[in-house]
Every structure is written in structure tokens, then in C-alpha cells.
Amino acid sequence: MPALHHEPTSPTCVFAQRFSATRRGARLARLLAALQLAEWGLTRGTDDHDAVTLVVAELAANAVLHGRVAGRDFALFLAYDTCGGLIRIEVADTHPAQPAHVVPAPEEDHGRGLVLVDALAARWGVRERVGPGKTVWAEYALPAGPGRLAWPHAAQQGEPCRHPAPR
Structure with a gap:
């Protein structure tokens, strides 16, 4: 029996992966996010690619440094809405405490x-998740114009944008 070819019903590209709550896990999350962005057509070394990768790196580092619960992983979710030109980044950990949004003193070398997330993202926030913990999310808006990624199926078939149901 031939394999069925499934055409996506929405011009949203998605990436989801769990990682160990270690520095190595945070590094791997950043590297795989950068690879996924490049596969979606967001060229490495561009301001947009680097900005989204930096947001992923910061949120993953926070999950490992401040959201770590022994024996629990953290999860990375990326979604690219090709119609709206928006990339959503979500990092979920199992620690219930909300992240502190405090501006550190100039002499501090961390914090x-x-x-950075606030400066780069169009908006960001924190929400509770199913089970213990929280999800820190950020949305990065790609500039309008010819540099925006194209969803090949919609472009080839002239389909209108259809958005998935809210998660």
C-alpha cells in the first residue's frame, strides 16, 4: 500500500522537542532552533535569525538555571505563522516560580x-502549563516584504491563510 502524503492544512511550521535541564540541554535547544529556522528559510547570520536564536538561548538558559527541577526536562516549542510573519517561542519547565523581570545593576555580569528578550520580542509573557510549572513565551515579528519566509504549499496552490485553533 503506498504511503499517504499529508498536505498541511495551515501555513504554520512547528518544531517541538524536550531537552535535559542542563547547560548541555540549553545549548542543544539553541543549536536545534537555529537549524530549524534555517530549514524554514530564515538564513543564518541575518538579524532575524540571530534575534530568534538569542531569544531561544535566553529562555532555555533561564529554564536550566532558574526553572530546573531535579529529574525533569524542559520543552522548546517553535511555531512560525507564515501568514502573519510571526515566530512564537515557548519554553516550558516544571518549576512553578514566575521569572523575575528585574533590571540588574550596571556592575552585574548576569541577569x-x-x-534582551523584552528588547527583541514583539511581546512576551508567562503562563501556567498543564501539570507543574510554567511556560515562558515570546513572539518575534518578521518584517513585512520579500524577505519573509514563504509557505510553499500555499504559494503554489494560491490558498488563503488558515490559522490553527488556539493551543
């Missing part, structure tokens, strides 16, 4: 992760 600027959420300041």
Missing part, C-alpha cells in the same frame, strides 16, 4: 536575559 539580563529577560531584558
Whole structure:
């Protein structure tokens, strides 16, 4: 019996993966996110690619440094809405405490992760998740125009944008 070819019903690209709550896990999350963005057509070394990768790196580092619960992983979810030009980044950990959004003193050499996320993201926030813990999310808006990624099926078939149901 031939394999069925499934055409996506929505122009949203998705990546989801769990990682160990270690520095190595945070590094792997950043590297795989960068690879996934490149596969979606967001060229490595561009401002947009680097900004989204930095947001992933900061949120993953926070999950490992501040959201770690022994024996529990953290999860990374990326979604690219090709119609709206928006990339959503979600990092879920099992620690219930909300991240502190505090601007560190100039002499401090740490604590600027959420300041960077706030500067790069169109918006970001924290929400409870099913089970213990929280999800820290950020949305990065790609500029309009010819540089925006194209969803090949919609472009080839002239389909209108259809958005998935909210998660």
C-alpha cells in the first residue's frame, strides 16, 4: 500500500522537542532552533535569525538555571505563522516560580536575559502549563516584504491563510 502524503492544512511550521535541564540541554535547544529556522528559510547570520536564536538561548538558559527541577526536562516549542510573519517561542519547565523581570545593576555580569528578550520580542509573557510549572513565551515579528519566509504549499496552490485553533 503506498504511503499517504499529508498536505498541511495551515501555513504554520512547528518544531517541538524536550531537552535535559542542563547547560548541555540549553545549548542543544539553541543549536536545534537555529537549524530549524534555517530549514524554514530564515538564513543564518541575518538579524532575524540571530534575534530568534538569542531569544531561544535566553529562555532555555533561564529554564536550566532558574526553572530546573531535579529529574525533569524542559520543552522548546517553535511555531512560525507564515501568514502573519510571526515566530512564537515557548519554553516550558516544571518549576512553578514566575521569572523575575528585574533590571540588574550596571556592575552585574548576569541577569539580563529577560531584558534582551523584552528588547527583541514583539511581546512576551508567562503562563501556567498543564501539570507543574510554567511556560515562558515570546513572539518575534518578521518584517513585512520579500524577505519573509514563504509557505510553499500555499504559494503554489494560491490558498488563503488558515490559522490553527488556539493551543
